[in-house]
Amino acid sequence: MDFDLSSEQKMLQHELSEFLTSTVDATRLVQMDTAQVEGLRATIDAELFDMGLAGILVEEAQGGLDLGLLTLAVVAEELGRHAAPSSVVRNALAAWIISSSGDEAQKARWLGDLLSGAVRAAFAVQQGDSWSPDAWASASDGAPLEKRNVEGGVDADLLIVALAGSKLGIAHGAGITRKEPRPALDTTRPVVDLAIARETVEGLQGHDGLAARLRDAHLALLAADAYGAGQRAFEMGVEYAKTRTQFDRPIGAFQAIKHQLANMALEIHPAKYLAWFAAHAWDAIPADVEHSAALAKAHVPDVAVRTARATVEAHGGIGYTWEYPLHLFLKRAMFDRVAWGGVEEHRARVAALSAW
Amino acid sequence: MDLNFGAAYQDFQTEVESFLAQHWPPPKGASREERAAATANFRLAATERGYLYRNVPRRYGGAEQPPNVIKAEILRRAFAKARAPMEVPGNGVALLVPTLLDCGPEWQKEQFIAPTLRGEITWCQGYSEPGAGSDLASVRSKAELVDGQWVINGHKIWTTLAYQATHMFALVRTEPEASKHEGISYLLLDMKQPGITIRRIRQISGQSEFCEVFFDGATTPADWIVGERGKGWQVSRSTLKHERNLVGGSARTQALFDSLVRFAKTTIRNGRPASEDPVVRSRLAAIEGAVKSHIYSSYHQLTKEAAGEPLGILLHLNKLSSTEIAKSIATLAQDILAEDGLHMPPAEGGAATEHPELWLNQIFGSLALSIAGGASNIQRNIISERGLDLPREQGV
Numbered sequence: 001m002d003f004d005l006s007s008e009q010k011m012l013q014h015e016l017s018e019f020l021t022s023t024v025d026a027t028r029l030v031q032m033d034t035a036q037v038e039g040l041r042a043t044i045d046a047e048l049f050d051m052g053l054a055g056i057l058v059e060e061a062q063g064g065l066d067l068g069l070l071t072l073a074v075v076a077e078e079l080g081r082h083a084a085p086s087s088v089v090r091n092a093l094a095a096w097i098i099s100s101s102g103d104e105a106q107k108a109r110w111l112g113d114l115l116s117g118a119v120r121a122a123f124a125v126q127q128g129d130s131w132s133p134d135a136w137a138s139a140s141d142g143a144p145l146e147k148r149n150v151e152g153g154v155d156a157d158l159l160i161v162a163l164a165g166s167k168l169g170i171a172h173g174a175g176i177t178r179k180e181p182r183p184a185l186d187t188t189r190p191v192v193d194l195a196i197a198r199e200t201v202e203g204l205q206g207h208d209g210l211a212a213r214l215r216d217a218h219l220a221l222l223a224a225d226a227y228g229a230g231q232r233a234f235e236m237g238v239e240y241a242k243t244r245t246q247f248d249r250p251i252g253a254f255q256a257i258k259h260q261l262a263n264m265a266l267e268i269h270p271a272k273y274l275a276w277f278a279a280h281a282w283d284a285i286p287a288d289v290e291h292s293a294a295l296a297k298a299h300v301p302d303v304a305v306r307t308a309r310a311t312v313e314a315h316g317g318i319g320y321t322w323e324y325p326l327h328l329f330l331k332r333a334m335f336d337r338v339a340w341g342g343v344e345e346h347r348a349r350v351a352a353l354s355a356w
Numbered sequence: 357m358d359l360n361f362g363a364a365y366q367d368f369q370t371e372v373e374s375f376l377a378q379h380w381p382p383p384k385g386a387s388r389e390e391r392a393a394a395t396a397n398f399r400l401a402a403t404e405r406g407y408l409y410r411n412v413p414r415r416y417g418g419a420e421q422p423p424n425v426i427k428a429e430i431l432r433r434a435f436a437k438a439r440a441p442m443e444v445p446g447n448g449v450a451l452l453v454p455t456l457l458d459c460g461p462e463w464q465k466e467q468f469i470a471p472t473l474r475g476e477i478t479w480c481q482g483y484s485e486p487g488a489g490s491d492l493a494s495v496r497s498k499a500e501l502v503d504g505q506w507v508i509n510g511h512k513i514w515t516t517l518a519y520q521a522t523h524m525f526a527l528v529r530t531e532p533e534a535s536k537h538e539g540i541s542y543l544l545l546d547m548k549q550p551g552i553t554i555r556r557i558r559q560i561s562g563q564s565e566f567c568e569v570f571f572d573g574a575t576t577p578a579d580w581i582v583g584e585r586g587k588g589w590q591v592s593r594s595t596l597k598h599e600r601n602l603v604g605g606s607a608r609t610q611a612l613f614d615s616l617v618r619f620a621k622t623t624i625r626n627g628r629p630a631s632e633d634p635v636v637r638s639r640l641a642a643i644e645g646a647v648k649s650h651i652y653s654s655y656h657q658l659t660k661e662a663a664g665e666p667l668g669i670l671l672h673l674n675k676l677s678s679t680e681i682a683k684s685i686a687t688l689a690q691d692i693l694a695e696d697g698l699h700m701p702p703a704e705g706g707a708a709t710e711h712p713e714l715w716l717n718q719i720f721g722s723l724a725l726s727i728a729g730g731a732s733n734i735q736r737n738i739i740s741e742r743g744l745d746l747p748r749e750q751g752v
Contacts, residue, residue, distance in 0.1 A: 001426060001662070002358045003655035070357060238744050253747035258740035265739055266673055266680065273652030274645065280357045292648075299645025347641035348634065356617060356631045356640060 003273070005074065008067075013074050019047055020082040026325035029083060029188070037187055038155075041085035048075075048088040049117030057096035057217075062107070063115055064099065069217055073224035073279035077272075080228025080336070083328040085188040087120045090152050093217060094121030094160050097168065101204045106170065110158060122156035123218075124171070124194055131340045133211035138164040144177070144195040151339070153192040154181055161201050166211035168204045175200025186335040188328070213282070216293035218340050220278035223296035226336035227268070227275045230304025233329040234268050237261060237311035244316075257314055264310055267303045275300050291353045298346035301337035308333050359655070365426060372434045375405055380440040395441050396474065407431050408443050409473055410599060412453060417470035425661045428599040432607075447516070448472040448479035452525050455542075458594040459583045468523075468544070480547070482526030482569060483592070484514040490734050492527070493537050493589055497571060499528040504578050506530075506543060508551070508571040514728070518567035519554050521547050531586045542588035545576035561720035562700050602661060602671075605678045606647075606654040612718070613647045615708070616640070616685050616692075622709065623692050630692045639688050643681065650677045669743030676735040682722035689715045 005013065023044055032040065048054075056072045058064020065071075072092055079086055095114040098106055113119035124147035125131055138145065145161065153159070159171040175197035184190035238261055241252030251257050278296035281288040308330035312319040319326050337343065361369065379401055382394035402408045403419050410428065412418020421427075435442050443449050453472055456465050471477045488494040497510020508528060518524070524545050531539035547554075551574030556564040583591035617640060620631035630636050654674070657667050690697055693715050701713040708714045726732045740746045 001361050001429065001655060002659055003652065004357065004659045004663075006357070238746070241746060250747055252740075252744075253749075255737070255749065258744075258746050259733065259736040261744055261746065262676075262736035262739035265669060265743060266676055267646075269669060269673060270646075270649035270653040270677065273656050274649040276357070277648070277652050280359075284357075285359075295641070295645055295648060298641060299649065302642075302645070344638060347638045350641040350644065351631075351637035354617075354644075356621065356637055 003276075005070070005276075009071055009074050012071065013078060015051075016048075016075065016078040017081070020044070020078060020084050023047075024082045024084050026083060026328055027323075030322060030325045030328060032187070034187075034190070037085055041087065041188075044084055044086050045088060045117055048086060049091075049115075052115070053088050054091040054095055054117060055115045056092050058092075058099045058111070058115065062099045062111060064095065068279075068283040069220060070276065070279040070283055072217075073221055073275060076221040076224040077228040077275070080225035080329075080332055081232045083188050083229065083232075083325075083332050087117070087152055087156075089221060090123065090156075091115075091117065091119075091121050093123070093214070093221075094158065096217075097160055097204065097210075097214065098170075101168065101206045101210055102170075103205060106202070106204070110170070114158070119157040120152065120155065121158045121160060122150050122152035123162075123214075124150045124153065124159045124196060125162040125340075126150075127162070131215075132345075133162065133166040133215055136162040136164055136166060136211070138198065142198060144197050145201070147194045147196060149191040149339070150194050151189050151191050153194055154178065154190055159194070159196065161196060162211070163201070163203070168206055168211065168214070169201040170204060171196050171201045173200070186328075186331045188332070189335055212290065215340065216278075216282055216289050219293040219297035219346070220275065220282055222336045222339055223271075223275040223278060223293075223300035226301035226304040226333045227272050229329040229332035229336070230268050230300075230307040231272070233304075233308040233311040233326060233333070234261075234264050236326055236329075237264065237314050240315055240318075260310060260314055264307045268307045271300045271303045291350060294346045294349040294353060297340065298343050298350060301333055302343050304333035305330070305337050361426060361430060365430060368427060369430050369434065372407065372431060373438075375402070375407070376434060376438040376440055380438055399441065399444070399474075402440075403473075407435075409449075412457065412469060412473065416457075416465050417473045423599050425599050425602065425658055428601070429603055429658060432601070432604065436607075444473065444475040446478055447481045447525075448477070448523075451481060452479045455525070455582060455591060455594055459542075459591045461579075463579075464544070464582065477522045478517075478520060480515050480518045480521035480524050480567075480569075482512045482515055482524045482528075485511060486513055489514075490731055493540065495527050495529055495540060497526070497528045498532065499530050499541065499543060499576075501530075501578060506545075506576045506578060506580070508543070508545065508574040508576065510571050512569040512571075513557075513566075515567045515569050516565055516728075518547065518569050519556055523547055524569070525582070527588050527592055530588075534586055537589045538586050540588035540592075541585050542582040542591040543576055544580040544582065545574060549574055551575060559720070560723070561717055562703065563717070600661065602657040602667075602674075603651075603654045605674055606651040609647055609678050609681050610651055612682065612685055613643060616643075616689055619689065619708070619712070619715065620692055623712065625692070625694065636688070636692065643684050643688065646677075646681050646684070650674075650681060653677075669739065672735070672739045672743045675730060676732055676739065679722070679725045679732055679735075682718070682725050686719040686722040690719055693719075 052065055053075055055064030056067045059066045076089055091114050098110050126148045161169045161171050163169050177195040179193040181192045241257050242250055244251050274296045278292040281292040318324045379398055382391055406419045406421045409418035410421040414420045453469055485495050499506040499508045524547055526543050527540050528543055529539050530541040551572050553570040555568040557566045558564050620636055621629050623630045653670055657670050660667050693712055696712045699713050701716050702711055741748050
C-alpha cells in the first residue's frame, strides 16, 4: 500500500510551490487588469513550459515525460493554491490528445509547439448548457459550431473541438470567431464564447472512449485545482485567526472560530485524497476511472466552495473586500465547481455508474 | 502510488489466507458451546502464528511481533473476508492491556493479561462521572487506603456493559489535597463484590448497554494500582502506538454506507425502490464523497505510518469524520425508513430486511458516537488546538 505522492512528485510540488510563491503575489493579482494578468501568465508559463510540464501525459518517444495524470494533478493543485494563471494544463491535455490521436501530419504540425508553449491550446466543448460528450453535436446546415465558455479561448492558437458522436477535432486560424468577452468571475481564467466554421475543423482519428477519458481527466484536474484553492483559503483563515485580535485576544482563541475552522479542516483535508485517487485511477485503475472522476468533481469543488465561503465569514469585513485576496480562491473554486458540469450532474452520474 | 500491498507482502497474505482456509470456520451444525470452544482454539492458533495480539509479549499470551501496520491491515482484511474472529472485543484488550504493558508492574501483567486475551476476565472502564464528562479530570469518586486495601466510594456513569464485566479499571481520587490532575490514581477492581451496585441506564434507543456504577465501600487490594499514586491521569493517557488501526474506522464507515445503499435499493417507496428517487441518489452520492475521502485519507495515513512519518492533523480528524458521516447516513436512513420508523425495533434484533426499523439502532447509535470516547465538540477543540495550533482554551 503506497497512497502517497512519489518522491519525484513531491519534489515537483515543492519546486512549483517555491516558484509560484515567489512569482504570484495575490495582493497584487487582485489589482491587475486583463493585460497585466496576461503578462503574469506569460511569466509563469515561461518557467512551467521550460520544466517540460506540458509533456506530462505524452510518451517519451514523442518528446514528453510520460508521468501520468496524478503528476498533472499535482500541477493543477499548486496552480489552484496560488490562483496562478497558466496554459500549461490545457497544453498538457492537448498534447496528450494530439500525440495519442493525431495523424502524423497533425503531430508534426502541433506537438512540438504545444510542448514548448509556442502554441497555446484551448478546449471548445460546451454547447448550449451541456459539457457531456453524449450531448456534443455538430451544427446543422453549415452553420458554425457555437461553443461556450472556452477557457483560454481568447488567445488560443489551437482549439480542440468537441464534435457529434463523442468525436474530437482541431481548429485554428481564420475559421474561429470570438465573441466579445465579458468580465471574468475568475480573472485568472477568462472564458469566451466562440463560433467555429464547421468546414475548417479537422477531424482527429481518436479511439473509442477518448472523449470520456478527456472528460475524466478534466474532472480530476478540476477537483485537484479546487482542492488547492480551498486549502489555500482555509490556510488564510487559520492564519488570520491567529493574528487578528478582538476583545484583547486572537479570535482563534474563541471556540466559535476554532470549531468553525475544525469543521472546515474535517472536509477540506480528506478531499485532497479523493482528487488524488481520481487522478491515480485514470493512470492505473481503469474500472474506477469514470466513477472516481465524477465523485471527485461532485465532491471536492463543493467542499472547496463551502470552505472558502466559510473562510470569508470567519474573516469578517476584510474578507469581503476586493483588496484582500481571499476572493481569488473562492472564485477559483466556484469556477471549478461549474466547469465541465455541476455538482448535481456529477452526483447523478455517480449514482448511475454505481447502479444504485 | 500503488494500492496493492506489493510483492514483499504477497507471501504473507498467501500464508494468512491458507491459515484461515484451514482453521475457519468451525464445522456447520456445531452447538453454541462447541462454537465458543472452536473460537477460543482458533484465537490460540492464530496468536501462535503471530496474527493476533501482535504487540503482547509471548510470556503474557501474545504473539510478540514487531510493529508492522501493513501486515496488521492485511490481517484485518483477510480475517474480515473469511468472517473469522479477531481479538476478543472490548475495553480489556483495547485499552487495559496496552496500559498494563506500558505502566503496570510485572505481577499485574502476569496475572491479568493472559486471561483478558482469552476473554476469561472482562473489563469495564470506570472513567466518567455525573460531574466529570468531557472534564474527566474532575472525577470525585475517592479511594482511601485502609488496613492494606483501597476502600472506594463514589459514582461512575456511562460505564459500557458494566453488568457483564468481571473487572473494572477506574480513575479515582486518592490524593484529595493535590491539584485536580495530580490527585487521581488508576485502580483495578473486582466487579463482583457487595460494595458495588449497578444500574443499567435505559437509552433513547431502548437498549441498556450503558450503566451507572455505585461504589459504597467497595474494596480492592492495595497493589491493584497501575502506576504510582496520583499518576492515574498520565497512566490513562498512555497511548501505545503499536500498529495503530488507521483504516478500521473508515472500513466500518464504508460498510455502513454499503448497507445504506442496500437499504435504499430494497425499500419500496412510492411504488419504486427508494434508490430510484433522484433526491435519494443525490444524497447518497454526496455521502459517498465524504466516505471515500475518509477512506483514502486512511490509506494515506497507513502509508505515512508505515514509513515512520508523522500523521499531522489527519489523525485528529478520524473520529469526528466517522461521526459526521454516521450522522448524515442516519439522516438519510430515517427518510428512507419513513413511517416504518414509527415503531421501535425488536429488542432481540434480527435481520434488517425483515425489520427495517432496526435502522433506528444506527440512527440513535450515531448520536452515541458523537458523545462517547471524546465528544464531537472536544474533537473540534483537539483538531483546532493540536492540528491547527490555535490558542488553547483558558483554564482547560
